Amino acid sequence: MNLYDELTWRGLVYDATDGLADAFAGGRVTAYIGFDPTASSLHIGNLLGLVTLARLQQYGHAPIAIAGGGTGMIGDPSGKSQERTLLTLDQINANLDGIRPQLAQFLDFNRPDNPARVVNNADWLASFDLLGFLRDTGKYFTVNYMLQKESVNRRLESADGISYTEFSYLLLQARDFLELFERYGCTLQMGGSDQWGNITAGIELIRKVHAKKAHGLVTPLVTTASGAKFGKTEAGTIWLDASRTPVQEFRQFWLNTDDRDVIAYLKFFTFLERADIDDLDALVKGAPEKRNAQQVLADRVTTLVHGAEDATRAESANAVLFGASTLTDDVADAASLADSLLAIAEDVPSTAIDGAAFDGSGISIVDVVARVIGVSKSEARRLVQQGGVSVNDRKIADANARLTRADAIDRRVFLLKKGGRQRFVIRLT
RNA sequence: GGCGAGGUAGCGAAGCGGUCAAACGCAGCAGACUGUAAAUCUGUCGCCCUAGCGGCUUCGAAGGUUCGAGUCCUUCCCUCGCCA
Numbered sequence: 001m002n003l004y005d006e007l008t009w010r011g012l013v014y015d016a017t018d019g020l021a022d023a024f025a026g027g028r029v030t031a032y033i034g035f036d037p038t039a040s041s042l043h044i045g046n047l048l049g050l051v052t053l054a055r056l057q058q059y060g061h062a063p064i065a066i067a068g069g070g071t072g073m074i075g076d077p078s079g080k081s082q083e084r085t086l087l088t089l090d091q092i093n094a095n096l097d098g099i100r101p102q103l104a105q106f107l108d109f110n111r112p113d114n115p116a117r118v119v120n121n122a123d124w125l126a127s128f129d130l131l132g133f134l135r136d137t138g139k140y141f142t143v144n145y146m147l148q149k150e151s152v153n154r155r156l157e158s159a160d161g162i163s164y165t166e167f168s169y170l171l172l173q174a175r176d177f178l179e180l181f182e183r184y185g186c187t188l189q190m191g192g193s194d195q196w197g198n199i200t201a202g203i204e205l206i207r208k209v210h211a212k213k214a215h216g217l218v219t220p221l222v223t224t225a226s227g228a229k230f231g232k233t234e235a236g237t238i239w240l241d242a243s244r245t246p247v248q249e250f251r252q253f254w255l256n257t258d259d260r261d262v263i264a265y266l267k268f269f270t271f272l273e274r275a276d277i278d279d280l281d282a283l284v285k286g287a288p289e290k291r292n293a294q295q296v297l298a299d300r301v302t303t304l305v306h307g308a309e310d311a312t313r314a315e316s317a318n319a320v321l322f323g324a325s326t327l328t329d330d331v332a333d334a335a336s337l338a339d340s341l342l343a344i345a346e347d348v349p350s351t352a353i354d355g356a357a358f359d360g361s362g363i364s365i366v367d368v369v370a371r372v373i374g375v376s377k378s379e380a381r382r383l384v385q386q387g388g389v390s391v392n393d394r395k396i397a398d399a400n401a402r403l404t405r406a407d408a409i410d411r412r413v414f415l416l417k418k419g420g421r422q423r424f425v426i427r428l429t
Numbered sequence: 430g431g432c433g434a435g436g437u438a439g440c441g442a443a444g445c446g447g448u449c450a451a452a453c454g455c456a457g458c459a460g461a462c463u464g465u466a467a468a469u470c471u472g473u474c475g476c477c478c479u480a481g482c483g484g485c486u487u488c489g490a491a492g493g494u495u496c497g498a499g500u501c502c503u504u505c506c507c508u509c510g511c512c513a
Contacts, residue, residue, distance in 0.1 A: 226467070255465065256465060259466055260466085260467075288466070288467095289463085294465090318465090322465060375458095377477070378475080378476060379458080382458085382474080383458080383459065385459095386458085386472070387459070387460055388459045388460075399480090418459090419459060420459095420463095420465060421465050423465095
């Protein structure tokens with residue numbers, strides 16, 4: 001299968017310029033995607049672009065990831081209904097330091113024919129002088145053209161309007177494409193569907209300045225069947241940085257994927273081939289409760305982002321945490337169960353509590369829940385009373401209940417469950 | 430600068446001077462049902478406790494009127510619209 005057909009099969013082609021398939025077929029294409037340094041870590045909303053760049057490289061094309069140190073100074077109005085808060089230069093630089101290695105992780109810099117590049121557009125954008133920019137870049141665009149862009153137009157109609165700063169953003173991103181075209185022969189820009197306007201502006205600029213044809217390809221917005229925003233959970237954004245989103249939690253996110261989404265995600269985010277994905281598709285349809293596709297998705301994506309070692313650790317930690325740990329009173333079993341829970345404590349949400357607190361009359365369940373889960377006592381009490389809390393697989397619905405050392409598994413560890421999918425290990429010290 | 434509208438819990442949006450911790454919707458959380466899925470139904474959704482017709486802090490900010498203010502008055506701040 002050629003690259004264009006593969007991208008199409010995977011559902012990654014939301015829109016593309018005419019002739020892109022021929023361009024792929026005609027030889028090595030240099031392509032880029034820009035990433036905004038809005039935070040010190042990328043999140044899974046950026047993942048589709050990263051994986052797509054990697055896919056491109058596998059087919060022998062040359063990927064460039066732009067870390068948007070320059071455009072980040074301005075703020076892309078695309079997909080935003082409100083003016084953005086400007087980041088300080090210090091913040092941007094700190095964020096760039098965080099995301100650069102993440103970008104690099106997905107790409108191969110050592111391929112002799114098509115090495116990857118990570119570049120910072122501040123390298124050229126920051127050094128433009130205003131008059132020069134207006135003459136060299138601004139002159140190529142009519143305001144009429146810019147006003148027609150969806151990102152601008154929507155904001156014109158909104159009550160908040162759009163600042164001159166963000167209005168200018170389009171020119172900067174167009175300039176990026178031109179710059180990469182000139183420096184590296186880059187002829188393709190990719191991005192999410194909200195980037196189409198920015199991308200076509202760059203294509204226009206290259207056509208006007210060099211009379212050359214450049215291409216654009218945008219991927220669809222990743223959606224969830226339930227209508228929730230992709231990449232967000234009750235806990236917030238799913239980050240690629242393990243210090244922000246622990247590997248175990250990252251893996252859980254993928255494991256909890258809706259049946260209706262899982263095949264699409266496998267196509268988007270993994271390198272599995274068509275036959276394998278078709279097999280999984282059949283499994284989802286035939287035996288959805290086995291969650292085979294979700295398992296594979298979780299394993300593949302976690303391995304891709306965090307490496308095989310951490311992915312395996314997360315998998316085994318979750319196996320213990322969610323395993324059918326029938327908590328018996330058998331002393332030998334208790335000891336081994338306690339051992340296995342303590343062994344995974346570092347990889348899962350866990351809290352250490354001074355064991356002495358459990359002596360005598362012990363600690364109230366509400367206090368334990370509030371402390372371990374990190375909610376107010378009112379909320380902890382509510383959780384308990386609504387039957388949402390169990391300790392060592394025993395539901396505790398009495399808000400006045402207390403936990404003592406004797407309640408602990410082998411007198412040294414508790415397994416606390418909140419609702420159906422949140423579990424915490426409590427170590428007595 | 431002038432005129433007008435408005436600022437209420439994460440968001441949206443009600444709210445005759447008393448029974449307003451504040452209707453309702455969304456999001457969230459929990460329960461039932463399940464498959465660590467979805468849908469549906471139910472409950473819940475400021476904080477604290479000795480858990481009660483309990484206490485405390487909230488309705489842009491500060492003052493004031495009143496036995497009592499989200500609701501009235503004054504000043505200030507902010508947002509939006511129209512006009513200059």
